[in-house]
Amino acid sequence: xxxxxxxxxxxxxxxxxxxxxxxxxxxxxxxxxxxxxxxxxxxxxxxxxxxxxxxxxxxxxxxxxxxxxxxxxxxxxxxxxxxxxxxxxxxxxxxxxxxxxxxxxxxxxxxxxxxxxxxxxxxx
Amino acid sequence: xxxxxxxxxxxxxxxxxxxxxxxxxxxxxxxxxxxxxxxxxxxxxxxxxxxxxxxxxxxxxxxxxxxxxxxxxxxxxxxxxxxxxxxxxxxxxxxxxxxxxxxxxxxxxxxxxxxxxxxxxxxx
DNA sequence: CAGCATCCACATGGATACTG
DNA sequence: CAGTATCCATGTGGATGCTG
Numbered sequence: 001x002x003x004x005x006x007x008x009x010x011x012x013x014x015x016x017x018x019x020x021x022x023x024x025x026x027x028x029x030x031x032x033x034x035x036x037x038x039x040x041x042x043x044x045x046x047x048x049x050x051x052x053x054x055x056x057x058x059x060x061x062x063x064x065x066x067x068x069x070x071x072x073x074x075x076x077x078x079x080x081x082x083x084x085x086x087x088x089x090x091x092x093x094x095x096x097x098x099x100x101x102x103x104x105x106x107x108x109x110x111x112x113x114x115x116x117x118x119x120x121x122x123x124x
Numbered sequence: 125x126x127x128x129x130x131x132x133x134x135x136x137x138x139x140x141x142x143x144x145x146x147x148x149x150x151x152x153x154x155x156x157x158x159x160x161x162x163x164x165x166x167x168x169x170x171x172x173x174x175x176x177x178x179x180x181x182x183x184x185x186x187x188x189x190x191x192x193x194x195x196x197x198x199x200x201x202x203x204x205x206x207x208x209x210x211x212x213x214x215x216x217x218x219x220x221x222x223x224x225x226x227x228x229x230x231x232x233x234x235x236x237x238x239x240x241x242x243x244x245x246x247x248x
Numbered sequence: 249c250a251g252c253a254t255c256c257a258c259a260t261g262g263a264t265a266c267t268g
Numbered sequence: 269c270a271g272t273a274t275c276c277a278t279g280t281g282g283a284t285g286c287t288g
Contacts, residue, residue, distance in 0.1 A: 106146070109219075117192050181282075206249055
């Protein structure tokens with residue numbers, strides 16, 4: 001537990017690198033879409049159906065950002081009606097393990113956090 | 125790589141659990157403060173000095189949220205001038221490993237992401 | 249020292265309507 | 269089918285000034 005020197009990975013450059021990446025990942029939909037695409041390639045409407053509650057606008061925006069960052073590939077098939085397939089790139093796939101680590105922590109600790117929060121509110 | 129069924133940890137309840145936690149963690153300062161406190165307990169001014177660029181307001185807000193969620197403890201010493209010590213709780217400490225996993229991914233892939241982003245902009 | 253209060257700028261994201 | 273366009277509500281966070 002005394003290995004706090006490893007946190008220099010986080011604090012490193014004042015947190016700039018970590019934050020540059022977090023900014024792209026920690027919005028409302030990104031991780032959900034990445035996790036959904038881990039099944040394999042999907043088209044726009046499939047994603048819209050499988051990610052509950054997302055609007056067309058946010059799905060489009062999030063996919064564009066993922067494409068920009070090279071985490072998701074977008075292939076347009078020249079057909080009528082149009083067919084567009086979205087899939088994770090290798091870089092996108094590599095995000096899954098750390099994302100799972102965080103999700104695991106979230107699931108293990110959400111009860112404790114929620115309880116602590118309610119106790120705090122009650123105190124105030 | 126065919127173990128995509130594990131991403132149900134992320135998608136599980138439509139991502140609600142993960143997002144409930146991400147919302148508390150993925151703001152501008154939380155992970156930076158947690159990483160800084162991994163060294164041991166620090167007082168307000170020390171934190172303000174060690175986290176470059178943070179304002180008093182955001183330091184206060186972030187610490188209050190961390191205290192609410194039970195990730196950071198706040199102990200006031202009845203002295204003059206006042207002395208307040210902030211430290212990670214066990215729950216707070218347990219966030220470090222998954223945070224490091226994400227930071228590691230960020231550091232490994234930031235160059236590729238940045239390059240992809242520039243290529244994308246150039247294309248447009 | 250360790251904050252709280254106030255004001256303000258900007259980004260995120262939701263709802264709705266329209267299109268090649 | 270796979271988007272785009274527009275409008276708008278809310279949240280996040282920065283600057284500044286004041287206080288027990």
